[in-house]
Amino acid sequence: MMKKKSDKILRHTASERINHWLVAIVFVFTAISGLGFFFPSLNWFMNILGTPELSRLLHPFVGSVMAFLFIFMFFRYLKHNFIDKDDLVWAKNIHKVLQNEEAGDIGHYNLGQKGIYWTLSISLILLTVSGVIIWRPYFADYFSIPVIRIALLVHSLSAILLIITVIVHAYAAFWVKGSIRSMVEGWVTRGWAKKHHPRWYREVLEEEKKEEENKQSQK
Ligand code: HEM
Secondary structure, three states: OOOOOOOEEEOOOHHHHHHHHHHHHHHHHHHHHHHHHHOHHHHHHHHHHOOHHHHHHHHHHHHHHHHHHHHHHHHHHHOOOOOOHHHHHHHHOHHHHHOOOOOOOOOOOOHHHHHHHHHHHHHHHHHHHHHHHOOOOOOHHHOOHHHHHHHHHHHHHHHHHHHHHHHHHHHHHHHOOOHHHHHHOOEEEHHHHHHHOHHHHHHHHHHHHHHHHHHHHHO
């Protein structure tokens, strides 16, 4: 008798999920302390890491932890984020997407998600490089005042870009029902995969078929 297929498909492994949520938690601490330094009206945010002094001391270390943890995410998800011709169909039909309909033969991620992935990656690289340049007392002394000024500007602009991108990313994650569960519990239903990522679903079916054939040949 054929074994009935489970309705659940693995989308994110446990280590991917832990990696993602650690980055998200560390992001919140760095973003809140950073906003506290930047806007006088938000100075009280500086208490997020204890006291304003402690926040100033810890912010670059916590930021470095975020950048370090993101390296793993970057490489885990890189293969799913190359832009292909089906993404253009998605872009042309963006009006449908905004009405909650699907467009194009979407693989693991759609163009919107890929755009978020690349924006997060670029803004984190810019933040890290500029952050090291302005990091007193350890590194800033190695750079001239004009370089530090440019780095401060880059740091502020890339921080704003990162914060806005994360807000859009989190909004989209809540908007597409079933997405958050995939990053919390790891799985999605077959219906979800077929609806939002049909090409990825066909790849999953192919893999399942191969596994089944391997099992049969080993019997
Ligand atoms: C704070 C709230 C956040 C929520 C609710 C959230 C939610 C999610 C969800 C549900 C997914 C899975 C999407 C899917 O598989 O279709 C995902 C993927 C991802 N998240 Fe987040 N996330 C948050 C913060 C962050 C932060 C702070 C970063 C990095 C700075 C981040 C980077 C990513 C990346 C790189 C992926 C993989 C997407 C891709 O490769 O295109 N997330 N997130």
